[in-house]
Amino acid sequence: MQGFIRYQFISYIRSLKIIPPATVFCVWLFLLYAYSNVPILSSYAVSSMAIYLVMTWLTMNVFSIEEEIEKNMLFVQLTSKTRYLFGKWGICLLFAVLFMALAILYPIVMGSFKGPIRPIHIGLSIYSHLILAWFGILIGTIFSVTSFATKKYSWLSALLVLTISLSYEGLSEKITVLKWLLLLFPPVTHVLIFLKDDEITQIDGDFLQLAIWVFLYSVIGTIVVVRMFLRKER
Amino acid sequence: MKKSAFEVCNVTKEIGGKKILNNINFTCEDYTSVAIRGSNGSGKSTLLKILAGIYEPSSGEVKRGNRKVGYVTEHFPENLRFKVKEYLTLTSSFQGTSKQHIEEELLDYIEMFNLHPYVDTPLKKCSKGTKQKVGLIQAIMRKPDLLLLDEPLTGLDSSTQNELFDLLENLKKQATIIFTTHEEKLIENLADSVFYIESGEFVCSPKKRVVQKLIKVKFSDPAIIEKLNLNDITYEGNTAFISVDASGSDELLLVLLNKQCSIMEVREKR
Known part of the structure; x- marks a missing residue:
């Protein structure tokens, strides 16, 4: 697997496709912290949303760097299609961790926050960045390598899912009929809801309940995406 | 007695609602070489992809056990962003082989296929023949039990074709070779038996090559x-x-x- 991740990393870097999403993410971050004395958790909520969008974009790029023949050869060289998928996710996670480190450390280094940063802030920021990055990777994968990946509308469809998942709260309040349908979309707001009050001192039962739902969604989502990928590649 | 390398049982493959292969059955013994012939679009490459595990049959079964597969495509990918040696080292490392071992082995193949002038050339800038040689080396370096070649002579000059015949003849002692081809020369040189495929079906039983x-x-x-x-x-x-x-x-x-x-x-x- 290490060899394949190296192969993918070199191929992706040399394709130069990393430049647009990385640039957008960095510019977003620099603009976010252009002013000092900003609130801690709300700022991390914004950078988590940025990582969510950028990771969808990056994942769709990573899955589009090779042509069909190269993919076929990789299936044989890796002896398994699942290893191919996991290798691709490995590369996406590598960039997600880099982006996450930048998003969390940059404001601390620049002294942009209005108050002192506490371990709970760091814990919540790692949780939100990591989970939203994974949701982004899952959406990017769905619209790249499953039956939903029609060439014409895949980017538009991905954008639609991102928008709906980010506006979940408003939509479910105004159109109650959609409430159950919206459960299919990544529970982004369930993660961001706790990134509001900087005075938070400890996590409570509500947080744990939602975190369990988010964790379950991630696990089930991952299993479903793997199955959809294998079904498409039959 | 030779063991059966694999068994293809009632394999049917549909792609986009179109039946590409219909009820294919055959077995192949270890260390033999089989040619699959047929006109363009008859389903040869699809069958090879099923044997390689790239496609799965819509119905039926391919029993190949845990045999390691090497696969050579008809057209080597055009847009690989690697140099020749770098590509071969990386793809060989997928199996967890040490870099030193890979480099030693690679030297032999580079020598055998006269690739010395191109080892540091980006694959995008290599000729079709050079890319085809790289495609072959990546498959052979996997030390496959089953080597699948899709039109392996495409893009090779006659001297390289002869080198390939000798190489494949030697490889027959270590692996089962299955190849698709339109070329009589390859069948004469290599095939122990020949299968004919037409519109996704075997139109006649395998013909043993008389040695x-x-x-x-x-x-x-x-x-x-x-x-x-x-x-x-x-x-x-x-x-x-x-x-x-x-x-x-x-x-x-x-x-x-x-x-x-x-x-x-x-x-x-x-």
């Missing part, structure tokens, strides 16, 4: 050879070149030796 031996023999009296009633024979002075089925060659050699003839050479006929 022939060429015996070069020196004689003192031409009557000795004439009495043997052999069909395929040519003369050069007091030397005869006799072609016989491999199965009967030992018996003939014994007869010739008993009649005081000198055996100069015995080889498989190509």
Whole structure:
């Protein structure tokens, strides 16, 4: 697997496709912290949303760097299609961790926050960045390598899912009929809801309940995406 | 007795609602070489992809056990962003082989395929023939039990084709080889049996290639050879070149030796 991740990393870097999403993410971050004395958790909520969008974009790029023949050869060289998928996710996670480190450390280094940063802030920021990055990777994968990946509308469809998942709260309040349908979309707001009050001192039962739902969604989502990928590649 | 390398049982493949392969059945023994022939679009490449595990059959089954597969595509990918040596080192490392071991082995193949001038050339800038050689090396370096080649002669010049024949002939001792081709030359040189496929179906049963031996023999009296009633024979002075089925060659050699003839050479006929 290490060899394949190296192969993918070199191929992706040399394709130069990393430049647009990385640039957008960095510019977003620099603009976010252009002013000092900003609130801690709300700022991390914004950078988590940025990582969510950028990771969808990056994942769709990573899955589009090779042509069909190269993919076929990789299936044989890796002896398994699942290893191919996991290798691709490995590369996406590598960039997600880099982006996450930048998003969390940059404001601390620049002294942009209005108050002192506490371990709970760091814990919540790692949780939100990591989970939203994974949701982004899952959406990017769905619209790249499953039956939903029609060439014409895949980017538009991905954008639609991102928008709906980010506006979940408003939509479910105004159109109650959609409430159950919206459960299919990544529970982004369930993660961001706790990134509001900087005075938070400890996590409570509500947080744990939602975190369990988010964790379950991630696990089930991952299993479903793997199955959809294998079904498409039959 | 040779073991069955794999078994294809009632395999049907549909892509986009179109039936590409229909009820394909065949078995292949270990260390044999099989040619799959057929016109363009007959389903040869699809069958090869099913054997490689790239596609799965819509119905039916391919039993190949845990055999390691090497796969050579007809057209090597155009947009690989690696240099020749870098690509081969990376793809070989997928199996967890040490870098040092890979480099030692790679040197032999680079020598064999005359790739020295191109080792640091980006694959995008290589000729079709060079890319085809790289495609072959990546498959061989996997040390496959089953080597699948889709039109392997595409883009190779005649000297490289001959090198490939020799290489594949040697590989037959270590792996089962299945290839698709339109070229008679490859079938004559390599195939033990030939399958014909037309519109996704086997149109006739596999045809075993009859292996022939060429015996070069020196004689003192031409009557000795004439009495043997052999069909395929040519003369050069007091030397005869006799072609016989491999199965009967030992018996003939014994007869010739008993009649005081000198055996100069015995080889498989190509």
